[in-house]
Amino acid sequence: MNEDMNSFMDEQEEDTQKGKFLTFYLGDECYGIDILYVTEIIGIQPITVVPELPHFIKGIINLRGKIIPVMDARLKFNKEAKDYNDRTCIIVIDVAQLSIGIIVDAVAEVLNISDDNIVPPPNLNTGGRKYIKSVGKSEEKITLILDCEKLLDENEVNELNHAND
Amino acid sequence: MENSYIDEPMLEAYVYETSQIIETLEQLMIQSEKVGTFSEEAMNEIFRFMHTIKGSSAMMMFNEISTLAHKIEDIFYVIRENKTIEYDFATLVDCILESVDYYKIEMIKIRNGERPDGDTASLTDKVNDYLVKLKKDNGLDKSKKEDKEKPKADQKYYISPNRKEDQAKYYKVKITFKKNCEMENIRAYTVIHNIVDLVEEVLYKPSDIIDNDQSVDEIRSNGFHMAIRSTAHEADIQKYLDSTIFLEKLDFEETNQEWFKEFEVIYQDQEISDEIKIPETSKKYVEIQKNKKEKEDSKQEVTATAAQSIISVNVDKLDKLMDMVGELVIAEAMVSQNPEVVRLEIESFDKASRQLHKISSELQDMVMAIRMVALSTTFMKMHRIVRDMTRKLSKDVVLDVYGEETEVDKNIIEKIADPLMHIIRNAIDHGIEDAEERKIAGKDPQGNLTLEAKNSGSDVLIIVKDDGKGLNKEKIYEKAYNLGLIYQSIEDMNDKDIYRLILHPGFSMKEQVTEFSGRGVGMDVVAKNIESIGGSVIVDSVLGKGTTIILKIPLTLAIIEGMNVKVGDSRFTIPIVSIKESFRPLNKEIIRDPEGREMIMVRGLCYPIIKLYEHYGLQTNVQDYEKGILIMVEEDDRSCCLMADELLGQQQVVVKSLPNYIKKYKQIKGLGGCTLLGDGSISLILDVGEFELSNVHEK
Numbered sequence: 094m095n096e097d098m099n100s101f102m103d104e105q106e107e108d109t110q111k112g113k114f115l116t117f118y119l120g121d122e123c124y125g126i127d128i129l130y131v132t133e134i135i136g137i138q139p140i141t142v143v144p145e146l147p148h149f150i151k152g153i154i155n156l157r158g159k160i161i162p163v164m165d166a167r168l169k170f171n172k173e174a175k176d177y178n179d180r181t182c183i184i185v186i187d188v189a190q191l192s193i194g195i196i197v198d199a200v201a202e203v204l205n206i207s208d209d210n211i212v213p214p215p216n217l218n219t220g221g222r223k224y225i226k227s228v229g230k231s232e233e234k235i236t237l238i239l240d241c242e243k244l245l246d247e248n249e250v251n252e253l254n255h256a257n258d
Numbered sequence: 259m260e261n262s263y264i265d266e267p268m269l270e271a272y273v274y275e276t277s278q279i280i281e282t283l284e285q286l287m288i289q290s291e292k293v294g295t296f297s298e299e300a301m302n303e304i305f306r307f308m309h310t311i312k313g314s315s316a317m318m319m320f321n322e323i324s325t326l327a328h329k330i331e332d333i334f335y336v337i338r339e340n341k342t343i344e345y346d347f348a349t350l351v352d353c354i355l356e357s358v359d360y361y362k363i364e365m366i367k368i369r370n371g372e373r374p375d376g377d378t379a380s381l382t383d384k385v386n387d388y389l390v391k392l393k394k395d396n397g398l399d400k401s402k403k404e405d406k407e408k409p410k411a412d413q414k415y416y417i418s419p420n421r422k423e424d425q426a427k428y429y430k431v432k433i434t435f436k437k438n439c440e441m442e443n444i445r446a447y448t449v450i451h452n453i454v455d456l457v458e459e460v461l462y463k464p465s466d467i468i469d470n471d472q473s474v475d476e477i478r479s480n481g482f483h484m485a486i487r488s489t490a491h492e493a494d495i496q497k498y499l500d501s502t503i504f505l506e507k508l509d510f511e512e513t514n515q516e517w518f519k520e521f522e523v524i525y526q527d528q529e530i531s532d533e534i535k536i537p538e539t540s541k542k543y544v545e546i547q548k549n550k551k552e553k554e555d556s557k558q559e560v561t562a563t564a565a566q567s568i569i570s571v572n573v574d575k576l577d578k579l580m581d582m583v584g585e586l587v588i589a590e591a592m593v594s595q596n597p598e599v600v601r602l603e604i605e606s607f608d609k610a611s612r613q614l615h616k617i618s619s620e621l622q623d624m625v626m627a628i629r630m631v632a633l634s635t636t637f638m639k640m641h642r643i644v645r646d647m648t649r650k651l652s653k654d655v656v657l658d659v660y661g662e663e664t665e666v667d668k669n670i671i672e673k674i675a676d677p678l679m680h681i682i683r684n685a686i687d688h689g690i691e692d693a694e695e696r697k698i699a700g701k702d703p704q705g706n707l708t709l710e711a712k713n714s715g716s717d718v719l720i721i722v723k724d725d726g727k728g729l730n731k732e733k734i735y736e737k738a739y740n741l742g743l744i745y746q747s748i749e750d751m752n753d754k755d756i757y758r759l760i761l762h763p764g765f766s767m768k769e770q771v772t773e774f775s776g777r778g779v780g781m782d783v784v785a786k787n788i789e790s791i792g793g794s795v796i797v798d799s800v801l802g803k804g805t806t807i808i809l810k811i812p813l814t815l816a817i818i819e820g821m822n823v824k825v826g827d828s829r830f831t832i833p834i835v836s837i838k839e840s841f842r843p844l845n846k847e848i849i850r851d852p853e854g855r856e857m858i859m860v861r862g863l864c865y866p867i868i869k870l871y872e873h874y875g876l877q878t879n880v881q882d883y884e885k886g887i888l889i890m891v892e893e894d895d896r897s898c899c900l901m902a903d904e905l906l907g908q909q910q911v912v913v914k915s916l917p918n919y920i921k922k923y924k925q926i927k928g929l930g931g932c933t934l935l936g937d938g939s940i941s942l943i944l945d946v947g948e949f950e951l952s953n954v955h956e957k
Contacts, residue, residue: 141940142828143916144874145926153917153932155940160932162917191919245919 114204114229116236117184117197119166124197125204125229125236130186134200137181154183154194161185163194169244170224188241195244206231211238272318273369274570279307280361281635287358288641291351296337304354305334311361322378323364326357329385336392345392353385355642427492430517431484431499432509435477446482453498457488481507485517573668576629583618583625584912588934590618591909619910630665633711633720636675637662640682640709647686654693655686655705664711666718670811673791674720677784681722681807682707684781689726689805699802701725717793720809729799731756738762757797761785792930794894820911820933822941823889823902825870826878829941830902831911831933832889836946838897840889840905848883858888858899865890866952869901873928878903896951900944909935913943 114125115134140152140163149168153160163183167174175198183194206229214225214237226240286303290296296304308331315324333350337343360381364374433449450462463483488495496510593599594611637659644657666674690696690705697703708723735748738759744751763782785795793811820831821840841860849857849864856867867888871878880886880903888899911933915921930945 139939141932141942142876143920143926143929143942144876146920150920153920153940155934155938160914160917160934160940162919192917193919 112205112207114206114236114238115184116201116204118199118201119170119172119197123201123234123236125238126184126186126241128203130188130241132185132187132192135183135185137177137183151196156185161192161194163196165196186241188245191245193245204231204236269318272314273365275314276311277365279310280358283307284358284642285638287351287354288645295347301334301338305331305338308334320374323361323374326378326382326385329382329389330354330357333385333389333392344395349388353388357381427488428513428515428517429486429495430511430513431486433482433505434507436506446477457486457490459487461485580625580629583622587618587622587910587912590614592937629668631668631671632663632665634662636671636678637709639675640678643679643682644686644707647683651687653686653690653705654703655690655707657707657709659709661711664713664718666811670791673787674809674811677787678720680784685722685724685726689724691727717810717812721806723804723806725804728801728803728805729757730801734759757799760797761795818911818913819908820943821908822906822935824904824906825902826876828876829935829939830870831941831943832891832946834908836891836893838890838892840887842887843883845883865897865899867899867901868949891946893947893951898949898951
């Protein structure tokens with residue numbers, strides 16, 4: 094009985110979050126993050142630099158007493174850096190118990206994309222990292238949906254770092 | 259009911275309770291083993307423990323656990339009820355310790371949310387065999403079952419052992435509870451439970467109040483009948499019964515022995531008819547009540563006096579409390595050091611903020627004190643290890659424990675148990691020789707192992723000392739040299755440096771791998787674990803005389819007194835304990851060697867300089883020594899000078915670890931964590947020990 098109730102509740106919760114993506118911009122491109130991962134969105138904050146980290150980890154911030162690292166999405170995707178302004182946001186995501194902030198140019202909206210409109214990304218053999226999990230279509234717009242697990246995979250971070258060296 | 263983990267709080271309580279019992283049980287066994295027999299008290303206690311485990315495990319549907327407990331309970335029941343019985347003490351202790359191990363594993367499984375699926379078959383068989391043998395040896399097999407039923411019934415229904423045949427009076431009691439008071443059976447049980455102190459013997463009807471839900475109805479309609487035999491004052495008993503909660507009507511009259519006997523007969527008939535059937539889930543609520551009671555009883559006996567004033571609190575809550583106190587300390591600094599307020603220089607504000615500071619630091623001390631736990635439980639575990647190892651290796655070793663009342667932070671306790679175990683194992687396996695070898699060496703054939711804890715400033719020292727063969731300096735050196743760990747010649751190294759080599763990964767002096775140690779993954783793990791909590795390991799030894807290993811661990815991890823310094827835009831916090839002094843040097847005092855390394859001469863001693871901005875590649879305008887400041891830091895007799903832009907002030911800081919993501923990525927050298935400053939910004943805490951320090955000694 095209790096169990097049924099729980100699973101029912103779970104379903105409910107899942108339903109409300111399923112198929113929803115938080116979209117943000119990096120330059121002209123629109124990216125999406127599964128809303129399940131998103132904890133909150135905050136404005137840009139003073140960032141404490143931590144030495145000896147890869148360039149895309151800007152440092153750490155104080156999020157109400159919790160200290161989390163922040164990653165610049167532009168640098169992570171090998172785009173050129175851009176000065177932060179008041180449109181710049183930090184999206185705090187929680188993946189596999191790791192909290193991390195992602196700095197993006199601007200947050201757009203929460204988008205409903207049904208499963209039918211999500212397709213796997215084209216198989217580009219450029220050797221780049223597969224941070225894009227899938228591509229969503231909605232009203233003439235293309236959203237690149239990020240794979241959060243891969244984004245945070247520290248092995249890749251290491252590899253990338255070695256490659257940079 | 260497959261998924262019984264829905265009952266999280268209940269499960270948690272169960273695991274907690276059972277783990278505690280198991281721990282106490284283990285200690286009890288070790289103590290008893292030393293004496294060589296079970297005292298009556300110990301026996302009662304073990305019986306009670308097993309009974310509790312049996313009950314609560316059955317309630318949680320862990321049948322295997324329950325069955326095993328039941329068997330052991332049976333053994334002790336037989337032993338206890340037959341005082342003259344002869345039994346194989348050593349085997350019994352082994353049996354129970356084995357069961358204790360089994361329970362421990364199962365508890366871990368349950369705690370991790372798995373099903374306790376350990377196979378008890380062999381263990382149960384063993385216990386069963388023991389029981390059968392025990393009965394057989396003492397002529398107590400099945401045919402005498404009837405005899406045994408009686409005392410069992412007696413026990414269950416609280417007959418005080420010191421029965422006095424004469425002077426006892428008999429009373430007939432009927433209690434009627436108020437209507438709608440609910441749970442009549444439990445109320446009745448409470449009455450019975452509490453009256454035991456007053457009476458010699460009490461029988462009651464319905465007899466199965468705690469096992470049978472139906473009894474509620476019977477008590478409701480017919481009342482609760484009791485037959486009491488007591489030497490106590492009639493008035494006392496009546497008074498006690500009068501005080502029963504929800505009492506509607508009390509019929510109390512004196513009666514004679516015959517009536518009592520009659521009641522007894524009726525009563526035993528009932529009893530035999532539903533003899534020892536394992537209770538089912540529907541009755542469980544009552545079982546909990548019962549178990550709780552028994553647990554309380556046992557605790558009271560163990561700690562006699564202080565039992566009532568102790569509560570157990572979930573560690574998570576304490577962690578949270580400490581976090582909050584940490585935040586409070588920061589917030590306090592934020593207010594009292596607010597630059598604008600400080601500029602106003604208001605006297606009353608200063609006074610008030612000093613008061614606030616005093617209270618918050620007292621609060622902090624208090625929270626720290628709450629988290630302090632005595633080392634005794636950890637030390638007690640070592641007795642068990644020594645026992646098991648001495649048996650297996652057939653060595654004779656005595657463990658002496660001193661200072662087990664020394665307290666350290668709960669988090670630290672968890673981290674030192676394993677290293678300590680390693681050290682003890684090493685000491686027995688490698689350190690202490692066989693009895694014969696010892697005789698040849700002119701030592702007492704019995705090996706001595708000392709485990710000592712003591713406070714020393716802000717550290718706690720845990721000293722493990724054996725009187726074994728000691729470390730062979732030359733052998734260690736040779737091995738390390740062959741492994742390519744060192745290049746100096748043996749004359750260039752001092753003893754402590756050589757001994758420290760055994761803490762190196764992959765370094766094992768033992769030629770043969772034994773069950774207990776010698777795989778080369780011992781001491782380096784010890785060193786790592788201790789270092790992870792900010793402690794250090796010191797090894798000292800005299801060849802042929804013994805080895806001493808000292809674990810130096812901090813009292814607490816969470817809050818440190820720190821000096822905040824500024825380098826460019828970054829802020830760093832240096833623990834005050836490692837700062838010796840700070841000063842602004844003149845440029846001409848700086849010495850540069852041909853490789854460009856910089857040093858400074860202070861009072862005739864030469865210290866290397868580490869420029870923080872250079873070390874961490876930070877931007878700063880202050881690169882001139884005469885504008886910046888040097889902070890001399892020291893750890894373990896090694897020191898250096900750190901150069902920063904300026905000092906920002908001293909503050910108590912709450913140590914927070916760096917985010918896991920960063921820690922997983924890389925261990926940044928010299929960073930011990932981070933903390934929040936008064937203005938909400940983050941400061942990085944420097945771990946002085948990880949800098950390139952050098953030995954600076956006065957010649």
